Amino acid sequence: MVIKEQNVINKHRNYRLSRLICALTVVIVSAIFMACGKKMGKIDLESVEVVIAQSEIALDQAYLTNAKLHSPQLVKSAEQQIDSAKKAKDEKDGMTALQKAYYALVDAQVATQEAMAISREKELNNLLDERSRELKKIKAEIRKAVVELKQTRSKMESISQQKDESIEKLEQTIQEKTDEIRQSKSQIIQAQKNQSKLQGRYNEIQIEYDQAKNKIKKYQKEVRQYQNQLDKAKSEVELARRISEKAKNKAIVQGEKYSKQIEYLNQGRTVLEDHDLLLDQKIREARAFVENRQVTSPIRRTGATSLSQNQIVNAQRTLELWNQDWWNKRVEAHLGYYSPQIQVEQTIIQTNGEKYSSLNHQQMKSIIRQMAHNTWTQQASIEKPKIVAEGDNLIANYRLHKPSGYGQTQPILYDIWEREVWIEEQNEQWYIQKEIWRIYKDVPKY
Numbered sequence: 001m002v003i004k005e006q007n008v009i010n011k012h013r014n015y016r017l018s019r020l021i022c023a024l025t026v027v028i029v030s031a032i033f034m035a036c037g038k039k040m041g042k043i044d045l046e047s048v049e050v051v052i053a054q055s056e057i058a059l060d061q062a063y064l065t066n067a068k069l070h071s072p073q074l075v076k077s078a079e080q081q082i083d084s085a086k087k088a089k090d091e092k093d094g095m096t097a098l099q100k101a102y103y104a105l106v107d108a109q110v111a112t113q114e115a116m117a118i119s120r121e122k123e124l125n126n127l128l129d130e131r132s133r134e135l136k137k138i139k140a141e142i143r144k145a146v147v148e149l150k151q152t153r154s155k156m157e158s159i160s161q162q163k164d165e166s167i168e169k170l171e172q173t174i175q176e177k178t179d180e181i182r183q184s185k186s187q188i189i190q191a192q193k194n195q196s197k198l199q200g201r202y203n204e205i206q207i208e209y210d211q212a213k214n215k216i217k218k219y220q221k222e223v224r225q226y227q228n229q230l231d232k233a234k235s236e237v238e239l240a241r242r243i244s245e246k247a248k249n250k251a252i253v254q255g256e257k258y259s260k261q262i263e264y265l266n267q268g269r270t271v272l273e274d275h276d277l278l279l280d281q282k283i284r285e286a287r288a289f290v291e292n293r294q295v296t297s298p299i300r301r302t303g304a305t306s307l308s309q310n311q312i313v314n315a316q317r318t319l320e321l322w323n324q325d326w327w328n329k330r331v332e333a334h335l336g337y338y339s340p341q342i343q344v345e346q347t348i349i350q351t352n353g354e355k356y357s358s359l360n361h362q363q364m365k366s367i368i369r370q371m372a373h374n375t376w377t378q379q380a381s382i383e384k385p386k387i388v389a390e391g392d393n394l395i396a397n398y399r400l401h402k403p404s405g406y407g408q409t410q411p412i413l414y415d416i417w418e419r420e421v422w423i424e425e426q427n428e429q430w431y432i433q434k435e436i437w438r439i440y441k442d443v444p445k446y
Contacts, residue, residue: 048089051101055082058108067108067115074111078104245352305389315394315423316387318430322421323385323398331372335365337423339431346437364435376400376417393422393433404442416440 059078062068068075081104088097307315318337325334344359346367359367378400387396398419422434 045089045094048085048094048097048101051098051105052082052085052089055085055101055104055108058105058112062108062111062115065112065115065119067111070115070118071111074107074114078107078111081107302390303388304391306392307389307394311425312389312394315425315430319385319387319394319396319421319423322432326372327378329372331369334372335368337430337432338364339424339426339433342432343434344437345435346439348439348441350441371417374402376402393424396421396423413442413444414440416443 055078059075059082062071062075062078081100085097085100085104088094088100322334322337325331325337338361340361342361342364344364346357346359348355348357378398385396385398387394389395398421400417400419401414404413404415416439418438418440420436420438421432422436423430424433425431
């Protein structure tokens with residue numbers, strides 16, 4: 001601020017001094033020019049043109065130093081003085097033209113000096129601002145260094161404290177390990193005593209082992225004898241199974257014969273009673289067979305459920321869609337209701353026994369695709385499946401049947417497929433988590 005005020009004072013002082021010098025110069029030069037050359041009034045014309053040209057050169061230099069921005073009044077005054085000098089020259093007023101030209105020269109030179117001074121002042125101010133910013137940056141770095149130094153001292157105090165605590169813990173640990181070593185030594189001495197006792201006991205057990213070994217050899221001999229008897233029994237059972245299979249085939253042939261006879265006897269009303277009696281007998285046989293072969297579920301039912309009524313309705317709707325996809329032959333859509341972690345328990349029941357197997361997801365999908373090629377039908381008496389709620393699941397039972405694969409002309413034997421479906425909600429969607437299959441092969445329709 002002080003530099004700027006001093007510059008303003010100097011500028012006005014220089015301007016007044018330049019004006020005074022200019023006036024004296026005009027008087028002296030006018031006196032000289034009046035004595036020689038072409039006369040314009042009493043002033044030489046060439047001298048006026050020279051001074052005007054010098055004024056224009058000084059004005060161009062003022063333009064180059066950007067004086068029009070920094071000293072617009074002086075530049076404007078110089079321009080006006082040059083115009084006035086040219087006008088006075090044209091009017092043959094040499095004294096006035098010379099005076100105006102010198103005034104323009106002084107104004108242009110002063111404007112140039114002021115512009116250069118202002119530019120230097122700006123450069124100096126920019127330099128001072130830059131130094132000030134650097135000083136602030138250095139002060140900030142010093143403050144940051146002081147803070148980091150305080151933090152470092154705090155950390156060193158903390159580390160020193162931790163060191164003292166670690167030394168104390170280490171001394172305590174050494175004392176504990178020393179106590180443990182003493183205790184271990186006493187335990188080793190006790191173990192050595194126990195080892196002596198155990199060695200004596202081992203010798204006694206070794207004697208008993210040798211005696212038991214002899215008994216085992218005797219038992220092995222008896223087991224081989226029993227094994228031979230068992231192999232003989234298995235051979236007899238296999239022979240009995242073959243005989244049973246032959247009897248079954250014979251029964252099938254006899255069934256075909258009975259079917260033909262029934263078809264023939266249906267032509268007369270007198271044979272209806274015999275037909276009904278035969279049918280009742282076959283139904284009783286089928287029911288007895290199912291009762292004897294029924295596989296009970298290993299899961300104990302409690303009847304208790306945590307499902308709301310709305311959940312039960314949604315689960316029933318899902319089961320209906322699953323069932324419709326089956327009967328509409330949309331097998332892949334039907335398989336879409338199963339969880340990838342599905343557990344399928346399959347029991348195939350035949351006259352020669354039962355075969356149980358557990359199926360994974362892929363095996364189950366393969367079997368269902370095979371089953372879909374068969375002409376299954378649903379019994380009219382159970383079109384609406386029995387559905388009960390159990391825990392977090394809804395359980396539904398379906399029964400399907402089809403003629404067996406023996407190709408008799410009058411099918412009296414059937415394959416029955418009972419499906420017990422366990423459906424559970426996962427992420428607001430219902431998926432079949434478990435299914436129990438009971439497949440009865442070659443049984444009468446009941």
